[in-house]
Amino acid sequence: MASHQHLPNVVVDDDDDLVLAAAGGIRGGLMGSSQQLGGGLLVDLHASYLATSASVEASTTVFELAAASHLRMSGAYWGLCALSLIRKTNAMDINALVEWVASCQHSDSGGFGADTNHDAHILYTLSAVQILAIVDRMDAIDVKAAADYVAARQCADGSFTGDEWGERDTRFSYCAVSCLALLGRLDAIDVDAATTHVMSCMNFDGGFGCVPGGESHAGQVFTGVGALSIIDPQLRMLSEAQKRTMAAWLAERQTSKGGFNGRPEKLPDVCYSWWVLSALACLGKLHYIDGSKLRAFVLGCQNDERGGISDRPDDEADVYHTFFGIAGLSLLGLDTDVVDAVDARFALPEKVVERILLR
Amino acid sequence: MHGRRRVSASLASSPEFLEQSAAKAKSYRALLGAVLQASAAKSYLDKQIALSAKLCELNPEAATSWNYRKRATLANHNSENTPIGELPADLRVSVAEAELTVSEAALKRNPKSYCAWYHRRWVLDTWIGKDFAVKPFDAVLERECTLTEQFLSLDPRNFHGWGYRRYLAEFVGETPETELAFSRRLIERDLSNYSAWHHRSAVLPACHGSAAIGGGDAESESRWRGTMGAMSAAATHIPADTLLEEQDLWFQAAVTEPADQAAWVYARWVSGLGSRLEDPEARARVREKDVKQAREVLALEPDATWALVHLANALAAPLDASEADREEARRLYAQLAEVDVDRSGMYEEWARTL
Ligand SMILES: [Zn+2]
Numbered sequence: 001m002a003s004h005q006h007l008p009n010v011v012v013d014d015d016d017d018l019v020l021a022a023a024g025g026i027r028g029g030l031m032g033s034s035q036q037l038g039g040g041l042l043v044d045l046h047a048s049y050l051a052t053s054a055s056v057e058a059s060t061t062v063f064e065l066a067a068a069s070h071l072r073m074s075g076a077y078w079g080l081c082a083l084s085l086i087r088k089t090n091a092m093d094i095n096a097l098v099e100w101v102a103s104c105q106h107s108d109s110g111g112f113g114a115d116t117n118h119d120a121h122i123l124y125t126l127s128a129v130q131i132l133a134i135v136d137r138m139d140a141i142d143v144k145a146a147a148d149y150v151a152a153r154q155c156a157d158g159s160f161t162g163d164e165w166g167e168r169d170t171r172f173s174y175c176a177v178s179c180l181a182l183l184g185r186l187d188a189i190d191v192d193a194a195t196t197h198v199m200s201c202m203n204f205d206g207g208f209g210c211v212p213g214g215e216s217h218a219g220q221v222f223t224g225v226g227a228l229s230i231i232d233p234q235l236r237m238l239s240e241a242q243k244r245t246m247a248a249w250l251a252e253r254q255t256s257k258g259g260f261n262g263r264p265e266k267l268p269d270v271c272y273s274w275w276v277l278s279a280l281a282c283l284g285k286l287h288y289i290d291g292s293k294l295r296a297f298v299l300g301c302q303n304d305e306r307g308g309i310s311d312r313p314d315d316e317a318d319v320y321h322t323f324f325g326i327a328g329l330s331l332l333g334l335d336t337d338v339v340d341a342v343d344a345r346f347a348l349p350e351k352v353v354e355r356i357l358l359r
Numbered sequence: 360m361h362g363r364r365r366v367s368a369s370l371a372s373s374p375e376f377l378e379q380s381a382a383k384a385k386s387y388r389a390l391l392g393a394v395l396q397a398s399a400a401k402s403y404l405d406k407q408i409a410l411s412a413k414l415c416e417l418n419p420e421a422a423t424s425w426n427y428r429k430r431a432t433l434a435n436h437n438s439e440n441t442p443i444g445e446l447p448a449d450l451r452v453s454v455a456e457a458e459l460t461v462s463e464a465a466l467k468r469n470p471k472s473y474c475a476w477y478h479r480r481w482v483l484d485t486w487i488g489k490d491f492a493v494k495p496f497d498a499v500l501e502r503e504c505t506l507t508e509q510f511l512s513l514d515p516r517n518f519h520g521w522g523y524r525r526y527l528a529e530f531v532g533e534t535p536e537t538e539l540a541f542s543r544r545l546i547e548r549d550l551s552n553y554s555a556w557h558h559r560s561a562v563l564p565a566c567h568g569s570a571a572i573g574g575g576d577a578e579s580e581s582r583w584r585g586t587m588g589a590m591s592a593a594a595t596h597i598p599a600d601t602l603l604e605e606q607d608l609w610f611q612a613a614v615t616e617p618a619d620q621a622a623w624v625y626a627r628w629v630s631g632l633g634s635r636l637e638d639p640e641a642r643a644r645v646r647e648k649d650v651k652q653a654r655e656v657l658a659l660e661p662d663a664t665w666a667l668v669h670l671a672n673a674l675a676a677p678l679d680a681s682e683a684d685r686e687e688a689r690r691l692y693a694q695l696a697e698v699d700v701d702r703s704g705m706y707e708e709w710a711r712t713l
Binding site: 165 | 619621700701702705
């Protein structure tokens, strides 16, 4: 699976890693001149790549996948959600998946671990809920216990801890808000305090950091603005000046190569296609960037032999970048013939979010 | 995963490659399985703890392994649940040092591991606490400060390292002035160090509030940490003279390397603070300096994107723009839509809403 982990034997590069099984909706049409590209999205290859990566067999015999056991729940969500967006969920054994997800719920706390016997964490609790949302099988778990676990993570200042050990991060605020909204239980937390805390992590550049005073990072900006957008899609807690500063900073993440970086003066990377674009979508500012150039960058990172999308051209693909690449293309709306619409706030297919929120 | 070079399809499907991968997967799974089993059994034998250290070093993001270690320190050294401050000092130091050593090895493999950095905080909060300033605990803190400096010199943009530095500063009640001076040192060493500019923006408001960083009371803590204040309320605490000095700082960087974004983002922030000053005369001084400095950069490089943006935004300042200023700003936005075509949608919108 792979993500922003630097696993054994992996060259550590200069990327900033955001392990957050989520991201976020609001669709904007696009933007820029739509130039015709040869190739396009290799849907069938990606479907077989994702299905293989998700198989139990591969998770025991492929080193990179075995070594990603600590975030397997998020990997399963990335894989399933990507397959759903390209309309290929039939490549996955859904019943086995649901059974495994349910087996990762802890009976004492109600939270989910990344895999069987891993400790519970809010990151994987959200991923589990997202998976069940996609396949419409929330009945398979103890929903009340899951919601209680998430609500219990809130601190007096409105922030959230990831687990019982106390790390606080705006990523966890996003996880809590998204997860509880999907479970229909936002009433279980102090939403105003959560809002105030996220706002206190806003920086000089209009972005958000992990904690108050932490540097902005596009992934973290998404968690901030994504959480706020779930709380209020109109984002009335932000002033016009704040929105303008934030949107400009996000738009300035597009590099001359078309791809986005996560922070100023860094290299472009496919996953930021999602983090930056979803945040811009929440702000209603998708027209601030060149969508067709971004699309070309993402398509250029496909592995045209074995499927999958990598962080940059000619790197090894992984499930994380495959999902965020496809989700980014979905937000661009230039490939609607092969990619379904994604919800920018929840990082789930729009039809899934509609089904849940209208329920 | 990042930066892993692609393997060709033929190599990836070769038997040797697959076998090697499977063998590595097997040994990793055996190690992971042993740690998970010890964790589930709440068994904290030395050899099991040693295996978890190996796992943490091999895969610094294996959270359950770190959690296991935390539980092990408590189960083996504080099974009675005594307040930690009442335990023998040398025990506390040795527990802390053992954990910090494992975390350091993990960070050498992955300097951006959330888990490994957080483990350090947990160790300090739990095993050292408020006693950091006295012997023998001061040596632990000393080590932490040195380690942070080392990681930041290896990668001056490592935001985990910066976060840990801010945590330490708060932990020991460092003054914001010290941190402000530190940010200046790093900026002068490398003008494009965005993290250092960020750090400056995070501590500058605190320098114009009062008090030490941290110190436990909620108000000073929020003053130190709350950069949100920098965007709104605390703006009023930064006097015009300080803003004018900050303008000198970004200008140094901007004339040196007009294409580098770091200083311009800082410039935008300073400018925003200036535009919210109450005194119209003070506001005008900051704004005029913005305009003047941006023009000077443009005299050297007429198409410098960030200088054009800065000039246009300064001219367009809602409270103070004359009709002529707005006209010039519109022209600049039109020029930007040509020289920075990817973002033309943004500039066109800004021009329309002027
Ligand atoms: Zn990436």
